[in-house]
Amino acid sequence: MISMIWDEEFETMPREALESLQAYRLRKTAERVYATVPFYKESFDRAKFHPSQIKSVDDLRRLPFTHKEDLRDNYPFGLFTLPLHEVVRIHASSGTTGKPTVVGYTRRDIETWSTLMARTLSCAGVQKGDVVQNAYGYGLFTGGLGFHYGSERLGATVIPISGGNTKRQIMLMEDFGSTVLTCTPSYALTIAEAMDEMQVTKDRLKLRIGIFGAEPWSQNMRLQVENKLGIDAVDIYGLSEVIGPGVSVECIEAKNGLHIFEDHFIPEVIDPVTGDTLPYGEEGELVFTTVTKEAFPVIRYRTRDITRLNQEPCRCGRTHLRMERITGRTDDMLIIRGINLFPSQIESLLMNINGLEPHYQIVVKREGTLDTMEVRIEVNESVFSDEIKNLEALEKKIENECKESLGVAAQIKLVEPKTLQRFEGKAQRVIDERKI
Amino acid sequence: MKVEQISIFMENKAGRLAQITRVLGDAGVNILALSLADTADFGILRILVNENDSALSALKDCGFTVGKNEVLAVDVPDRPGGLAEFLEVLNVNEINIEYMYAYRKGAHAILIFRFDDLDKAIDTLSGTEFKVLTADELYSL
Numbered sequence: 268m269i270s271m272i273w274d275e276e277f278e279t280m281p282r283e284a285l286e287s288l289q290a291y292r293l294r295k296t297a298e299r300v301y302a303t304v305p306f307y308k309e310s311f312d313r314a315k316f317h318p319s320q321i322k323s324v325d326d327l328r329r330l331p332f333t334h335k336e337d338l339r340d341n342y343p344f345g346l347f348t349l350p351l352h353e354v355v356r357i358h359a360s361s362g363t364t365g366k367p368t369v370v371g372y373t374r375r376d377i378e379t380w381s382t383l384m385a386r387t388l389s390c391a392g393v394q395k396g397d398v399v400q401n402a403y404g405y406g407l408f409t410g411g412l413g414f415h416y417g418s419e420r421l422g423a424t425v426i427p428i429s430g431g432n433t434k435r436q437i438m439l440m441e442d443f444g445s446t447v448l449t450c451t452p453s454y455a456l457t458i459a460e461a462m463d464e465m466q467v468t469k470d471r472l473k474l475r476i477g478i479f480g481a482e483p484w485s486q487n488m489r490l491q492v493e494n495k496l497g498i499d500a501v502d503i504y505g506l507s508e509v510i511g512p513g514v515s516v517e518c519i520e521a522k523n524g525l526h527i528f529e530d531h532f533i534p535e536v537i538d539p540v541t542g543d544t545l546p547y548g549e550e551g552e553l554v555f556t557t558v559t560k561e562a563f564p565v566i567r568y569r570t571r572d573i574t575r576l577n578q579e580p581c582r583c584g585r586t587h588l589r590m591e592r593i594t595g596r597t598d599d600m601l602i603i604r605g606i607n608l609f610p611s612q613i614e615s616l617l618m619n620i621n622g623l624e625p626h627y628q629i630v631v632k633r634e635g636t637l638d639t640m641e642v643r644i645e646v647n648e649s650v651f652s653d654e655i656k657n658l659e660a661l662e663k664k665i666e667n668e669c670k671e672s673l674g675v676a677a678q679i680k681l682v683e684p685k686t687l688q689r690f691e692g693k694a695q696r697v698i699d700e701r702k703i
Numbered sequence: 704m705k706v707e708q709i710s711i712f713m714e715n716k717a718g719r720l721a722q723i724t725r726v727l728g729d730a731g732v733n734i735l736a737l738s739l740a741d742t743a744d745f746g747i748l749r750i751l752v753n754e755n756d757s758a759l760s761a762l763k764d765c766g767f768t769v770g771k772n773e774v775l776a777v778d779v780p781d782r783p784g785g786l787a788e789f790l791e792v793l794n795v796n797e798i799n800i801e802y803m804y805a806y807r808k809g810a811h812a813i814l815i816f817r818f819d820d821l822d823k824a825i826d827t828l829s830g831t832e833f834k835v836l837t838a839d840e841l842y843s844l
Contacts, residue, residue: 646712646745646768647768648768648769648770651710651712651768651769651770652710652747652770653708653710653747653749653770653772653817654747654801654802654817655740655741655742655747656801658712658742658745658747659742680744681712681714681744681745682714682745683712683713683714683766683767683768684766684767684768685766686714
């Protein structure tokens, strides 16, 4: 499978030229926010930093960080560089606590975003002539409209079905001959499962590519979705604070790390505790600085996503750095008896056990002063047995794996199929019942 | 000589057994024998029924995890010491029982066995007074 490079000039730019472009754009952005956004002026001044000091892209690490709390403190429009009448679109991320974080786009920002999404789709192997079933949610969430504009820019046929109504998704997928499915990976699995129930086999569909993101997933989950739907499944990454989807995506050639569109977004990986920038290849918190956005640029925005950066050249020809699939977030990190743990670690452990499917739930409780973790997992036919001892051995095996590879004691609870919640958007795998 | 058994995964939840038997009843399936093995969290219901295919598809349609496997049905003399004699034969021949259940029909005491080695059990029992029943024989008793 070969993808077409949408913006050959920028996507294959030699490193040196790319870095001087980044430095130029970074300085412009820093000047812009310093002059127009009081929050940035104050934070730069506090750090005794002036935009005129930016000579190269390495000067970035002297700038102060921006946190999600800063966005909330400046709710709703306090970090916009322009008055609202220059802003043509508002998006907001679902705030699980308190107020949402609000972002704005000028007409040119929408142009930039559409082009980046066309790049993204192209990188994932989508072409003019493809039928894109866009099952990301439309609305304040950036997923739906981001893919929508990108598909139109690319010249593909977009079906703005949004998330949910799984049976109708499958019906239209078959009737309209959808070739590309875009949604969260957990929803892709929900669709695959519903296909089984409706007895729609994958050969009745024309699907060939899935672009899945908005939540962490594992390589084994990729293989399952690919197998069940008969597609190439590609990982995409983005967040509304940076632009939405269209920050980075895997190329269909390698499916090994997500190319970050570095001519627009400068990535760093930092130690989340010290704030120090880490060398390529080390795992840490991903930080982004946008260098082309007008209405809502961000400077060193702390994503709380954990990954590492890879500068190895990719066989697709793109020169942009790749980030590894997100392995967790600094804030969905569970701390169980002092051990840091991401739900994705448990997922990949479960997926390494033959026959298990990624339908699981993690329940954290506090009994007395001790934290306990229960992992509920659905029993399917491939792991089921008529003998108690075999199922107990399966439980024991998962327990041992948790103990050995994660250092956490977990109680495994086998549950009946389809009793755990299914997701149409981001999966909520963890129930934390601790009252701390 | 082997008889097909259906097993069903169930969580230990109130009313679960009633739901399963209702599904089977509505599918017109009659249960000949059953046993329930359980742990603190889950159980495995094992059943012999008159209509395996209808039972399997009805249970799957209702979302249950089901499996099928083979067991042996043995007609053991219904008198004091009958079972003991039978088990001694197994013991002498080193045949291990994974689990068993039993019921009585007329003058017949029927034992359903899951052995670690079904074929060895069949060989051992052939020519003894303990008759291994075929599915047809079992259902026509």
